[in-house]
Amino acid sequence: MELTVDQPLRDQGPLSGVVVLDLSRALAGPHGAQMLGDLGARVIKVEQPSGDESRGWGPPFVGPEHDISTYFLAANRNKQSITVDMKSAEGRELIERLVRQSDVLIENFRTGVLDRLGFSVERLHELNPRLIILSITGFGHDGPEGGRPGYDQIAQGEAGLMSLTGPSTAEPYRVGASIADLLAGIHGAYGVVAALYERERTGRGRVVRTSLLASVVGVHSYHGTAWTVGGSVPRPGGNHHASIAPYGAFHCADGMIQLAVANDGLWRKTAKVLYIDPDTPKYATNRDRFAHREELIADMEHALAAHTREHWLAEFGALGVPAGAIRSIDEVYSWDQVRSQGLVVTVDHPVLGPIELPGSPLRFDGDGMPGHTAPPALGQDQDAVLTWLDEREREHGR
Incomplete structure (x- = not known):
């Protein structure tokens, strides 16, 4: 299906003018990129020709053909979508052009994949010394198990979260939301903003790394110190607090x-x-x-x-x-307090029309925040991004 979509320019917000090249897929990286888009960054989502795999994750699916994943809609607002075969010479050339014009690159490939595609950290910084690279992995980019593939529930178990959740030690539970993925995205966006601030002083980009493992261990908080300082292994307490009663x-x-x-x-x-x-x-x-x-x-x-x-x-x-x-979730989204906090936003989807999405948890006083755009159809912004890229190269001479 060919779609013509008028995407408003991201010319407002704290990150207005920042260009994010989002090579990530599934949830952790896309969630982090979405957060940057909420703040006004221009996010160009690069998908393989078959699309981000989360486009196929459901149910539920919606739309006239019942082929639009609500999962995908959750992590990809405020982005433009292009398709690129990064294994082809033409695809790699396009990525090189985009890297030169970007401020941030986000990837969550398995360790070594981007290197094999010809885009090592060294190569990326040759192309653009000011580029900030956010790399999200399952278990870290190095260490004895750094190459392991990581998905949310695996990380929840390995990072100890499931041992704290549920009615008893005999029946550990996963947290209902994909919390390891989401926390990794949040931590990654936080690191990117810090690196952008640093770049104002140094003029150079750097690599920001986090992982699903780190995202969970990083929020152990008092559960962690119960063991590291107190020598006590925390156990699940069902629906009751581990340290406070009642x-x-x-x-x-x-x-x-x-x-x-x-x-x-x-x-x-x-x-x-x-x-x-x-x-x-x-x-x-x-x-x-x-x-x-x-x-x-x-x-x-x-x-x-x-x-x-x-x-x-x-x-x-x-x-x-x-x-x-x-x-319940339906009660949450109909609650006046949730709506009063801007936690539900309406966007105009090219196929579905006006739809409601979970909104950003951040609010800023005053005016000057960008509006929201719908998660894109696959490749819908190919021509618009290529036109922008040509203009940008003429303007910046690189």
């Missing part, structure tokens, strides 16, 4: 409510409304409450069973105790 999901008359009682002041308010003596020795401090957590949960759920979730949310809300429902 903090988790509790049953009431018609379902579950979540409470985060993070200090003794909040505990006294919670205990009072549940008719529990806050000063009883087994519950007086967080250390005491955690040591008797199962008994505490039972006492609280006995009291909570007297009323509905709605009742308890109102009660705890009036007291200033952090409390919340457990919403």
